[in-house]
Amino acid sequence: MAFEHLIASGLCAFAKLLTGVRAVWRTTEPLPRRRIYFANHRSHGDFVLIWASLPSPLRRRTRPVAAADYWLQGGLRRYIANRVFRAVLIERAAKSGRADPVGQMAEALAAGDSLIIFPEGTRNLGDTLLPFKSGLYHLTLAHPDVELVPVWIENLGRVMPKGAVVPVPLLCSLTFGPALAVAAGETRDAFLARASAALLALAPPAD
Amino acid sequence: MSMSLQESLVAVFGGIFAVLAVASCIGALLKWRLAPGASHATVDNLNSRIRAWWVMILLIAGAIWIGKGGIIALFAFISFQCLREFVSLTHTRRGDHQALQWSFFFFLPLQYYLIAIDWYGLFSILIPVYAFLLLPICAALGSDTTRFLERAAKVQWGLMICVYCLSHVPALLSLEIIDFAGGNVLLIVFLVLTVQSSDVFQYVWGKLLGKRKISAAISPSKTLEGLIGGVLTSTAVGAALWWMTPFLPWQAALIALTINVMGFFGGFVLSAIKRDRGVKDWGALIEGHGGMLDRVDSISFSAPIFFHIVRYWWVA
Numbered sequence: 001m002a003f004e005h006l007i008a009s010g011l012c013a014f015a016k017l018l019t020g021v022r023a024v025w026r027t028t029e030p031l032p033r034r035r036i037y038f039a040n041h042r043s044h045g046d047f048v049l050i051w052a053s054l055p056s057p058l059r060r061r062t063r064p065v066a067a068a069d070y071w072l073q074g075g076l077r078r079y080i081a082n083r084v085f086r087a088v089l090i091e092r093a094a095k096s097g098r099a100d101p102v103g104q105m106a107e108a109l110a111a112g113d114s115l116i117i118f119p120e121g122t123r124n125l126g127d128t129l130l131p132f133k134s135g136l137y138h139l140t141l142a143h144p145d146v147e148l149v150p151v152w153i154e155n156l157g158r159v160m161p162k163g164a165v166v167p168v169p170l171l172c173s174l175t176f177g178p179a180l181a182v183a184a185g186e187t188r189d190a191f192l193a194r195a196s197a198a199l200l201a202l203a204p205p206a207d
Numbered sequence: 208m209s210m211s212l213q214e215s216l217v218a219v220f221g222g223i224f225a226v227l228a229v230a231s232c233i234g235a236l237l238k239w240r241l242a243p244g245a246s247h248a249t250v251d252n253l254n255s256r257i258r259a260w261w262v263m264i265l266l267i268a269g270a271i272w273i274g275k276g277g278i279i280a281l282f283a284f285i286s287f288q289c290l291r292e293f294v295s296l297t298h299t300r301r302g303d304h305q306a307l308q309w310s311f312f313f314f315l316p317l318q319y320y321l322i323a324i325d326w327y328g329l330f331s332i333l334i335p336v337y338a339f340l341l342l343p344i345c346a347a348l349g350s351d352t353t354r355f356l357e358r359a360a361k362v363q364w365g366l367m368i369c370v371y372c373l374s375h376v377p378a379l380l381s382l383e384i385i386d387f388a389g390g391n392v393l394l395i396v397f398l399v400l401t402v403q404s405s406d407v408f409q410y411v412w413g414k415l416l417g418k419r420k421i422s423a424a425i426s427p428s429k430t431l432e433g434l435i436g437g438v439l440t441s442t443a444v445g446a447a448l449w450w451m452t453p454f455l456p457w458q459a460a461l462i463a464l465t466i467n468v469m470g471f472f473g474g475f476v477l478s479a480i481k482r483d484r485g486v487k488d489w490g491a492l493i494e495g496h497g498g499m500l501d502r503v504d505s506i507s508f509s510a511p512i513f514f515h516i517v518r519y520w521w522v523a
Contacts, residue, residue, distance in 0.1 A: 020291070020490070020492075022491055125301070155295055158299060158301075158304070161301045161304055162301075164304050166308055166312070168294075168304060168307040168308055168311060169287075169291055169311060170291060170294055170295045170307075171291050171292060171295040171490060172295075204484075204485065205484075205485050
């Protein structure tokens with residue numbers, strides 16, 4: 001395990017050096033509570049950056065949710081996803097046999113871990129947010145005691161846009177917003193829209 | 208020159224270290240008297256600024272001690288950091304990725320390499336001519352017309368301010384000044400010290416007397432009293448440093464006045480950009496100072512002017 005910690009520290013240090021990432025905690029604090037961090041998704045490095053910005057004791061209890069089809073390709077990716085990040089790997093294609101992503105995530109929460117998820121479901125190439133998948137709603141209904149913390153990731157999509165080979169060394173920032181919860185009697189769509197708005201509210205002003 | 212280069216450097220850096228030591232003592236005393244063991248916004252900011260000054264001065268002293276290579280490497284790093292901060296804050300799009308790669312990994316290193324090999328003819332037109340024409344071609348090949356002119360202008364502006372203008376500081380080393388052989392590094396010390404002290408004195412005079420804002424829309428901290436007091440005080444500093452330059456005292460004063468005014472407007476122009484983007488600082492690299500670009504905006508605007516003044520009147 002010590003070796004995995006070493007690799008994790010190395011990857012975090014590299015990510016911080018490349019992106020100069022700065023974490024801004026707005027009204028929330030980095031506390032050792034069970035949480036679901038949900039963020040906008042532009043780059044494969046997104047969860048690394050959130051993970052790297054957490055204090056190390058929290059990092060050990062926080063698992064990113066990532067796509068199995070990407071992270072199980074090849075031994076190195078598989079090793080990093082499973083052993084270093086302890087990722088919860090989910091199948092995105094509905095046709096596969098084990099397609100209960102929400103169940104897998106709930107399992108991790110039940111074991112006492114926090115999660116990093118990207119409710120847009122895929123890397124977003126546009127300027128605003130894609131409609132959120134419903135998993136966020138079902139998870140928070142099943143675990144009402146878990147805090148939902150929105151995290152806006154700024155600039156990482158520009159450091160390494162989809163298809164680029166060489167990253168551009170721009171500075172990235174993470175903004176952690178106030179936690180939110182499902183209100184009594186709130187419908188799925190209303191909650192997802194509110195969660196999406198809470199995340200977008202952390203973005204810097206557009207041009 | 209009446210003094211040798213060595214003696215001049217020892218004198219000027221000895222003076223700076225003495226001033227910083229006094230400043231550190233005053234800062235510690237203020238902390239002890241006003242807020243022992245507690246936080247105090249103004250005093251803590253003052254102390255972190257003084258600490259940042261120590262780091263910056265030691266870095267410059269180290270670069271000078273290493274020699275030309277050290278100075279070029281230091282300013283190449285400063286340019287790199289400034290360009291990062293600049294582009295991070297101005298929104299480019301995916302179609303600009305290639306143009307940005309060229310800016311960071313080709314034009315920036317090449318600009319400093321040209322200074323290292325003293326190729327003035329290419330160094331002075333690389334970014335205003337070649338980058339100016341080639342980068343929009345790259346961006347256009349990205350096939351995204353959204354805000355195209357604005358994006359192309361932003362990338363060019365970033366390169367001009369952060370790389371081209373700043374690179375004129377180490378370029379001072381390549382000037383062949385009559386009766387001043389080997390002393391060029393003192394021109395860098397003169398420029399940096401004069402312009403940076405102007406920033407400090409503007410801050411001090413502004414805090415003491417500042418009433419009339421020059422433009423509330425652009426910067427709440429820039430006042431007319433701060434500007435006049437700061438520029439005049441640091442013009443006196445520049446004039447007092449005439450002995451280590453090829454200038455006569457009145458020439459040193461006039462040049463110091465010119466670069467201080469340019470330096471002030473450098474900070475002013477970049478404040479307008481920051482204001483437009485809704486931020487106070489370019490970054491958080493230097494504690495108490497914001498980003499790198501917050502620290503060198505005044506040098507960026509004054510260095511090319513200083514370079515050409517010296518090149519026109521003092522170079523054989």
